[in-house]
Amino acid sequence: MKTLTTTLIALASATLLMQAPAHADPQLLAAQSELGFTSKQMGVPVDGRFKRFDARLSFDPKKPETGKVGFNIELASVSLGDPAFDAELAKPAWFDSKKLPQASFQSSAIKALGGGRFEVAGKLSIKGQVRDVVVPLSLAQAGATTTASGGFVLKRLEFKIGDGEWADTSMVANDVQVKFKLAFSGVAPL
């Protein structure tokens, strides 16, 4: 019996090792990930989200400062859950998603703050506007899944999101709260 158990454990370990080779980059688990935001229209919080995005991560928890994260967001996948608003958001005044379909983020530095918390600095590019942003996030691991959760405040007018007649911040506030939950497989144990 003891031998059988040992064999099983050995087999299970081998399978795990085969599934997650030590040097492969982590993979984004899209179905378990969320990228959302809350904007304010005349004081009314309105939630939205992006349905399609992708992330590339190379990250060693032992050496976080050498890590890198890149992010692409398909702007046309934005939704406020209302067809009229979604059609409006594709227009040039908002995301202009036909002209420049993707927004991107590329990290320049990752700083460990301790306790599973990190600060990721990098360049955010939307509609041809590039700005430096610092994104605080925390990492949590459950099984083989590592989840990064965090958020930051984006000033929509810095990226010309809601231009022209929509630039009035008493109608739509300049501050947009961005929040995300990104699940990865293949991150080494914290």
Add this chain to the structure above:
Amino acid sequence: MPSQPSVHHNGLTILLHWLLALAIVGAFGMGLYMSDLPLSPTRLKLFNWHKWAGMTILALSALRLLWRLAKRAPADLPMPAWQARAAHAVHFLLYLCFFAVPLSGWAYSSAAGFPIVWFGVLPLPDFVPVDKLLAETLKERHEQLAWLLALLVLAHVAGALKHQFIDRDGLLLRMLPGRR
């Protein structure tokens, strides 16, 4: 406390009556105009103003109802019994609509995922969940109730004008401020 109710309505009743008349006509006009506008800052503004007006109507109507229950209305002027009954029925339905129209609009807002923040400052709670199908139904109910309210207002105004200009019994003056 006088045993005989005054012929006139009291000051607060008169104030609430005309304030609400103005607010209801305004909110109805806005609602009619804004619902077909394409998405624009103007549409967004009107929707929010409409909601703020609606919530103000709801609050003032609650105050008005309490005041009406506390303070009896002056006795009916002499008129055929069926007319008195019709007038009272319209009043009763008007009061129902003062609550049903704003409440259905509030619920519609919540279900559509655009909660009401009164005057852009006070967030009102959602008493229905965000649900697109429910929002569609509530929108229809809100519109139907608003039209019912409009018809009742027309009947109410027609009755008042009939008293004033055909019966010449001075009924309209009871709802106007002036000497007692």
